[in-house]
Amino acid sequence: MVDRRLAVLIGTFSLLALAAGCKRQPAEPPQNAAAPPPVAPKPAVPIPLPRPKLDREQMIFAAMRAMSAAALGQADVEGQQSLKGREFKIRLRFGCPGFPANPSRRWSYDEKTEVLRAHISADLSATSVPASDLLLKGYEGVAGFTIDKPMLLAAGCPAPEFRSARWGGLTIAIAQLFTSRDSRVQRPERSYEITKSVAPNAQPSAGLDLVIAGRLAELPDGRAIHCAAAEGPPVCLVSARFDRVAIENPMDGTVFGEWSQW
Numbered sequence: 001m002v003d004r005r006l007a008v009l010i011g012t013f014s015l016l017a018l019a020a021g022c023k024r025q026p027a028e029p030p031q032n033a034a035a036p037p038p039v040a041p042k043p044a045v046p047i048p049l050p051r052p053k054l055d056r057e058q059m060i061f062a063a064m065r066a067m068s069a070a071a072l073g074q075a076d077v078e079g080q081q082s083l084k085g086r087e088f089k090i091r092l093r094f095g096c097p098g099f100p101a102n103p104s105r106r107w108s109y110d111e112k113t114e115v116l117r118a119h120i121s122a123d124l125s126a127t128s129v130p131a132s133d134l135l136l137k138g139y140e141g142v143a144g145f146t147i148d149k150p151m152l153l154a155a156g157c158p159a160p161e162f163r164s165a166r167w168g169g170l171t172i173a174i175a176q177l178f179t180s181r182d183s184r185v186q187r188p189e190r191s192y193e194i195t196k197s198v199a200p201n202a203q204p205s206a207g208l209d210l211v212i213a214g215r216l217a218e219l220p221d222g223r224a225i226h227c228a229a230a231e232g233p234p235v236c237l238v239s240a241r242f243d244r245v246a247i248e249n250p251m252d253g254t255v256f257g258e259w260s261q262w
Contacts, residue, residue: 050087051086051087053086053087053088053089053213054086054087054088054089054090054216055088055089055090056090056091056092056147056153056154056155057153057154059088059090059147059172059174059238060147060150060153060172062080062083062225062238063150063170063172063225063227063236063238064170064236065079066080066223066225066226066227066236067170067227067234067236069227070227070228070234071227071234076223077221077222077223080222080223080224080225081222083216083223083224083225084216084217084218084224085215085216085217085218086215086216086224087213087214087215088212088213088214088215088216088240089211089212089213090147090155090174090211090212090213091154091155091209091210091211091250092105092145092147092148092155092209092210092211092212093148093155093156093157093207093208093209093210093250094106094107094120094148094207094208094209094210095107095118095204095207095208096157096158096206096207097157097205097206097207098160098163099157099158099163102148103121104120104121104122104123105119105120105121105123105148105210106118106119107119107204107207107208109198109203109204111200111203114197114198114199114200115195115196115197115198116194116195116196116197116198116203116204116256117193117194117195117196118193118194118208118247118256118257119191119192119193120191120192120193120210120245120247121190121191122143122144122145122188122189122190122191123144123145123146124142124143124144124145124146124173124175138179138220139177139178139179140178140179140180141177141178141187142175142176142177142178143175143176143187143188143189143190144173144174144175144176144188144237144240145173145174145175145210145212146171146172146173147172147173147174148167149167150169150170150171150172151167151169155209155250156206156250157206157207168232168233169233170233170234170235170236171230171232171233171234171235171236172235172236172238173235173236173237173238174212174237174238174240175237175238175239175240176188176214176217176239176240176241176242177217177219177239188242188245189245189259192245192247192257192259193257194247194256194257196256196257198256202249202252202254204249204250204251205251206250206251207250208247208248208249208250208256209247209248209249209250210245210246210247211244211245211246211247211248212242212244212245213242213243213244213245213246214240214241214242214243214244215240215241215243216238216239216240217239217240217241218239219239224238224239224240225237225238225239226239243260244258244259244260245258245259246258246259
């Protein structure tokens with residue numbers, strides 16, 4: 001009788017141990033379950049970079065292309081779309097040693113008083129704008145500067161052997177035109193002058209740079225550059241809004257004077 005009870009207890013314990021072992025075993029995944037598809041990474045969104053500012057060389061080339069189209073009777077409105085609103089910064093060298101003085105851009109240095117003086121006048125006015133219904137209609141004034149020696153793609157003083165060279169040809173002027181609706185406070189000044197104490201070792205030796213910065217502005221015909229025939233060389237007018245005008249020493253970048261237009 002005891003042996004029978006012992007056998008029953010042993011059998012019961014065996015069943016309980018087997019049941020506990022089955023519970024601890026992990027469940028096998030279903031055979032037909034499909035693995036989730038891999039998630040493709042999202043492409044990085046490119047960060048828009050500002051377009052570089054137009055410099056003197058790029059401005060001259062743009063004017064030359066506009067002049068070519070005008071002379072050939074070609075419509076270049078679409079070709080100038082990329083110019084609208086473009087920022088620019090150009091340099092106009094003046095007062096080079098050995099070259100004739102320009103009355104509208106001149107400078108002098110008094111070694112006794114160690115004083116530098118410079119005078120800049122806008123040499124483009126309403127009377128010098130090339131005759132055109134586009135420009136003469138709707139505008140009451142203009143102020144701007146011609147690019148002296150536009151065959152030079154960089155601002156600088158020509159070598160001595162080029163002092164007697166003739167620099168005639170295409171006339172390029174960058175100017176701000178304004179209507180009666182434009183603010184008179186934000187119009188560019190007609191002249192810029194400086195009187196500044198400068199040590200003898202810091203006086204200019206290769207002329208000065210007139211630096212003009214701003215944005216190109218659209219004209220009524222959808223262009224930023226307008227070219228026309230004139231008495232003498234053809235004239236190209238680059239329409240702009242000036243932000244800054246400065247007079248700098250090109251040798252070391254010293255700013256002798258600057259004017260903000262806003």
